[in-house]
Amino acid sequence: MKKALSLLTFVAAVVAWSFTTAPVHNGYHVGDIARDFNLKSVKGKNVSLAGIKKAEGYIVIFTCNHCPYAIAYEDRIIALHKKYAKLGYPVVAINPNDKDVQPADSFDNMKKRAKEKKFPFVYLYDETQEIAKAYGATRTPHIYLLDKNRKVRYIGAMDDNHEDAGAVKEKYLENAIDALRTGKDIATTETKAIGCTIKWRKTDAAKPKDAVKQ
Amino acid sequence: MESPNFRLFPANTFAKGALLAAIMKTALLSIFLMVLGLPLAAQDIPYIKSDQVTAWKSSDSDTVYVLNFWATWCAPCVAELPDFEKINREYADKGVRVILISTDFRRDVDKRVKPFVERQKLECQVVFMDETTPNDWIDLVSTEWSGAIPATLIVRKNRSFERFFEKQLHFEELEAAVQEALKN
Numbered sequence: 591m592k593k594a595l596s597l598l599t600f601v602a603a604v605v606a607w608s609f610t611t612a613p614v615h616n617g618y619h620v621g622d623i624a625r626d627f628n629l630k631s632v633k634g635k636n637v638s639l640a641g642i643k644k645a646e647g648y649i650v651i652f653t654c655n656h657c658p659y660a661i662a663y664e665d666r667i668i669a670l671h672k673k674y675a676k677l678g679y680p681v682v683a684i685n686p687n688d689k690d691v692q693p694a695d696s697f698d699n700m701k702k703r704a705k706e707k708k709f710p711f712v713y714l715y716d717e718t719q720e721i722a723k724a725y726g727a728t729r730t731p732h733i734y735l736l737d738k739n740r741k742v743r744y745i746g747a748m749d750d751n752h753e754d755a756g757a758v759k760e761k762y763l764e765n766a767i768d769a770l771r772t773g774k775d776i777a778t779t780e781t782k783a784i785g786c787t788i789k790w791r792k793t794d795a796a797k798p799k800d801a802v803k804q
Numbered sequence: 805m806e807s808p809n810f811r812l813f814p815a816n817t818f819a820k821g822a823l824l825a826a827i828m829k830t831a832l833l834s835i836f837l838m839v840l841g842l843p844l845a846a847q848d849i850p851y852i853k854s855d856q857v858t859a860w861k862s863s864d865s866d867t868v869y870v871l872n873f874w875a876t877w878c879a880p881c882v883a884e885l886p887d888f889e890k891i892n893r894e895y896a897d898k899g900v901r902v903i904l905i906s907t908d909f910r911r912d913v914d915k916r917v918k919p920f921v922e923r924q925k926l927e928c929q930v931v932f933m934d935e936t937t938p939n940d941w942i943d944l945v946s947t948e949w950s951g952a953i954p955a956t957l958i959v960r961k962n963r964s965f966e967r968f969f970e971k972q973l974h975f976e977e978l979e980a981a982v983q984e985a986l987k988n
Contacts, residue, residue: 658875658877658909662909692879728950728951728952728970729950729951729952746939747938747939750936750937750938750939750940751936751937752938753909753910753911753936754936757936759937760937762939781939782938782939782942782943782949782950782951783938783939783942783951784873784907784938784942784951784952784953785951785952785953786878786952786953787878787880787952787953787954787970787971787972788952
């Protein structure tokens with residue numbers, strides 16, 4: 591009986607442990623195949639991953655206009671695209687924010703920002719928020735590195751210092767791309783970073799857990 | 805505004821002379837205003853490292869810590885601050901400590917965070933998270949946290965109580981969690 595009890599305690603502990611260390615997390619994990627999309631670009635055309643020619647992979651970045659963490663990364667995203675697009679890894683930036691919750695992230699303001707900063711990458715509007723939900727993005731910026739089969743290879747932040755690009759010690763994303771390009775194992779496949787909550791649409795019945803409430 | 809201090813005395817204590825009563829009232833009022841002024845004075849914003857969060861989480865004391873991660877520019881964070889202030893006021897004497905942990909940029913602490921705290925007359929303790937590598941400390945707060953703000957952890961470690969929210973909270977939900985932590 592005592593044995594059975596201790597076994598039961600052990601099982602309960604394992605179950606409790608698995609709950610605390612494996613939080614509920616919707617969307618893609620590393621290894622999943624990410625879905626394609628067909629989203630409106632600030633240049634006027636719709637863009638899908640399949641439509642991007644000669645891609646060896648895709649750097650999908652959920653970002654926006656207003657968030658200071660996203661703004662802090664703008665120049666780094668531009669530099670990243672300039673370095674990796676010619677190697678077959680273009681940046682595909684997606685703004686998932688609802689314009690009614692955050693007017694600064696409207697499509698018109700996206701066009702304005704893209705022009706001001708001369709974005710060399712495509713900047714797309716996920717107006718229905720369907721793509722952000724499918725991917726499991728929660729914040730801006732939130733990066734998904736996909737290989738050419740759209741298999742998710744890295745999720746997280748670009749590097750370890752959002753405030754000061756000059757003080758970066760570890761370039762998680764570049765390390766992941768470099769490993770992917772040379773057929774090596776990606777050492778760090780997931781990182782976390784502080785970001786602005788995605789501004790989910792308020793009227794959405796199926797809003798995710800972190801949606802801003804009415 | 806009526807001072808709660810006056811209620812400590814029976815009404816007829818000052819009935820002997822109107823002048824005396826007036827003097828006493830003025831004196832008491834000044835003392836009250838001074839006491840009131842203390843938490844309203846511009847608070848210092850201590851810089852903390854992630855081990856401070858670990859300390860709050862591993863505390864042996866019976867305190868319920870409400871750790872709220874926010875930034876001055878984050879609209880949903882700013883919107884929920886009055887509810888955290890209210891919890892702080894109503895539950896301070898019940899063993900609840902609300903700590904607002906700013907994740908603003910370091911260069912903005914003096915320029916933005918301090919003036920904001922003064923302007924909003926925040927009474928909750930505000931601290932600045934002085935860490936550059938979020939990936940190293942986000943999981944220390946909660947493995948449930950993806951990194952989006954606002955985020956709130958309610959913890960009472962000696963009762964193994966821990967509840968995490970990665971969203972804007974409203975008073976009812978916040979109070980319910982605090983009450984559960986106290987009851988636990």
